[in-house]
Amino acid sequence: MLSTIQKIATKLSPRIIEIRRHVHSHPELSGQEYQTAAYISGVLSSCGFHVQEMVGKTGVVAELKGETPPNQDVLAIRADMDALPIVEKTDLPFVSKSPGIMHACGHDAHTAVGLGTAMVLAELVNSSEQLFPSTTRFLFQPAEETSQGAKWMIEDGVMQDVAAIFGLHVFPSIPAGVIGLRQGALTAAADDLEIVISGESGHGARPHEAIDAIWIAAQVITQLQQSISRTINPLHPAVITIGQISGGRAPNVIADQVRLTGTVRSLHADTHALLPEWIERIATDVCHLHGATCTVNYRRRCTSVLNDPDLTQLVADCASEALGSDRIQWIADASMGAEDFANYTSLTRGTMFRLGVGFAGRHNYSLHHSQFEIDETALISGVVTMAYSAYRYWQSGNGETGNGETGNDRLDR
Numbered sequence: 001m002l003s004t005i006q007k008i009a010t011k012l013s014p015r016i017i018e019i020r021r022h023v024h025s026h027p028e029l030s031g032q033e034y035q036t037a038a039y040i041s042g043v044l045s046s047c048g049f050h051v052q053e054m055v056g057k058t059g060v061v062a063e064l065k066g067e068t069p070p071n072q073d074v075l076a077i078r079a080d081m082d083a084l085p086i087v088e089k090t091d092l093p094f095v096s097k098s099p100g101i102m103h104a105c106g107h108d109a110h111t112a113v114g115l116g117t118a119m120v121l122a123e124l125v126n127s128s129e130q131l132f133p134s135t136t137r138f139l140f141q142p143a144e145e146t147s148q149g150a151k152w153m154i155e156d157g158v159m160q161d162v163a164a165i166f167g168l169h170v171f172p173s174i175p176a177g178v179i180g181l182r183q184g185a186l187t188a189a190a191d192d193l194e195i196v197i198s199g200e201s202g203h204g205a206r207p208h209e210a211i212d213a214i215w216i217a218a219q220v221i222t223q224l225q226q227s228i229s230r231t232i233n234p235l236h237p238a239v240i241t242i243g244q245i246s247g248g249r250a251p252n253v254i255a256d257q258v259r260l261t262g263t264v265r266s267l268h269a270d271t272h273a274l275l276p277e278w279i280e281r282i283a284t285d286v287c288h289l290h291g292a293t294c295t296v297n298y299r300r301r302c303t304s305v306l307n308d309p310d311l312t313q314l315v316a317d318c319a320s321e322a323l324g325s326d327r328i329q330w331i332a333d334a335s336m337g338a339e340d341f342a343n344y345t346s347l348t349r350g351t352m353f354r355l356g357v358g359f360a361g362r363h364n365y366s367l368h369h370s371q372f373e374i375d376e377t378a379l380i381s382g383v384v385t386m387a388y389s390a391y392r393y394w395q396s397g398n399g400e401t402g403n404g405e406t407g408n409d410r411l412d413r
């Protein structure tokens with residue numbers, strides 16, 4: 001069956017590249033993916049799918065029906081489709097036609113691989129005249145970059161009856177056609193932080209008559225960064241970055257208010273759980289020590305993507321068989337970056353793999369860079385890996401590979 005999948009994917013390859021280029025040249029920002037959604041919907045409809053639009057605001061859902069009515073143990077395959085507010089600086093013939101918006105995170109490739117996988121599986125089912133045991137549901141999700149899209153989709157019920165979910169993200173530092181895998185945590189939990197410090201204004205020449213919010217803000221930042229090393233388990237990483245600071249009214253006026261905003265990242269559930277209270281206590285204590293007050297707004301954004309060991313092994317086995325054993329790469333360290341695929345893996349077991357898109361022998365710009373590009377030969381590797389993993393998932397019952405022990409050994413939550 002692998003060779004049939006490869007044959008169909010190879011035949012569809014020019015179409016998949018065409019799709020990626022179309023999406024790339026028509027990027028849309030998070031939550032505004034109207035044209036992208038219409039385009040995806042058109043492609044799916046032309047392949048015979050019944051398509052649901054406006055799911056999770058601008059999302060699109062299509063299903064490949066299986067033998068079991070009604071839906072049970074659905075397998076979901078997710079692709080995100082939003083772009084970034086970046087001015088594209090590539091020389092590609094299909095460069096962005098929307099000024100100031102660019103597919104610099106590869107979600108154009110994710111869309112193309114998602115559609116390619118849907119097309120391959122549909123053709124496989126048609127040609128073999130044999131349905132999969134249950135429904136395969138394709139999710140085209142908006143607004144991943146703002147960590148909102150997955151939540152919107154879930155609120156609209158896309159995870160109903162889902163027993164497992166697959167996803168991927170392109171990665172320029174992995175060579176094109178190589179699949180990167182990790183069991184357990186793949187990405188970090190990411191939260192938003194805002195601290196507003198209130199002191200008392202006064203003349204810049206007479207600090208003793210005022211409460212200097214800028215000086216206190218500096219203490220809060222320093223104290224947070226120093227305390228991490230003494231109070232958070234060093235084996236359970238945590239990162240606090242204050243990315244914005246604003247306050248003060250004039251050079252000779254002591255500031256009465258400072259606002260700090262930042263991002264907080266962690267990999268382990270225990271650290272993630274204690275961070276809000278820990279940050280609030282430090283900020284409040286430092287402020288009180290110097291006679292100021294503060295308010296701390298901590299907003300949970302998304303948790304860590306936790307890759308199910310068995311499903312990850314299944315994808316590894318499939319990629320190894322389809323692309324070659326030298327084409328898989330076990331990722332040693334989780335990323336401190338965030339990915340809202342975590343919203344799905346917090347509801348059901350799932351796995352997200354990295355699709356290498358790096359060019360051989362030339363510099364590869366990072367994700368979110370204005371010159372980010374992908375080696376398009378990787379698209380077919382992504383489609384074959386995803387389609388074959390879905391096929392094997394259905395063949396094996398529910399993705400159990402029978403080597404759970406190995407999986408658990410690698411599990412690093």
Ligand code: NI
Pocket residue numbers: 105106107144169
């Ligand atoms: Ni992304």
